[in-house]
Amino acid sequence: MSTQRQIALLRGVNVGRAKRIAMADLRKVLGDLGFTNVRTLLNSGNAVFDCAARDAALSAVRIEETLVLKLGVPARVTVLDAQQLAEVVAANPLVDVAADPARLMVAVLSNPAHRAKLEPLAHQQWQPEAFALGRWAAYIWCADGVLASRAAAAVGNLLGDAVTTRNWSTMSKLHALAMES
Structure with a gap:
């Protein structure tokens, strides 16, 4: 099996x-x-x-x-x-932008079809924040912290509980744990 x-x-x-x-x-x-x-x-x-x-x-x-x-x-x-998960980690285009992995958020989609709802966000200006969209997740650089993030709030408003967010440190640790035999 x-x-x-x-x-x-x-x-x-x-x-x-x-x-x-x-x-x-x-x-x-x-x-x-x-x-x-x-x-x-x-x-x-x-x-x-x-x-x-x-x-x-x-x-x-x-x-x-x-x-x-x-x-x-x-x-x-x-x-x-x-x-x-490996694809989510490898596809993160904001790793070099983020100065603090605790403020680099990965919003994992519960349904990949919900990605279409987030596409308009990828065309907006978020400075000093950054937003990028992958196949399974959205990536949000929260320069001034998660609670102050307009991009993170926008994702939450659009998807509600159809998304769950983890910081980059946690996602990296999960990826390492998932790769262990």
């Missing part, structure tokens, strides 16, 4: 007081779903796991449902496979 390495990004988990999930509980939930080699990164709802290739397409929905049923936590889940 072939397996596929996947990366789950839970939206809004462990940010503030709402939607609290211990990473040990998340690992258990994923293990109970039959996923193997489950590892979490940080305390913010990032997980890398292996699943049967035949189950890969439904993993986000299964995780979302199980989080509610087992932990009582509703959270949108975006899942990329290892190849998609």
Whole structure:
């Protein structure tokens, strides 16, 4: 049976007081779903796991449902496979622009079709910020911080919970974790 390495990004988990999930509980939930080699990164709802290739397409929905049923936590889940994550990391055109990886945000699309909604943003002027659009994600350089970012706010306004954002440091760590055997 072939397996596929996947990366789950839970939206809004462990940010503030709402939607609290211990990473040990998340690992258990994923293990109970039959996923193997489950590892979490940080305390913010990032997980890398292996699943049967035949189950890969439904993993986000299964995780979302199980989080509610087992932990009582509703959270949108975006899942990329290892190849998609590698493409997100390799395609980032703003790496050389960003002076601080904590302010370089990657907005991962839960549905690649939503990319079309963001295309007008790629043609706007954002200085001192920067915005770029990839196949699976948008890249946002938040020069004055995430909370002050007009580009990040625009992405959130257009997509709501159909996007989840991680900083470049986290994405780089997830990519390294996903590449481990």
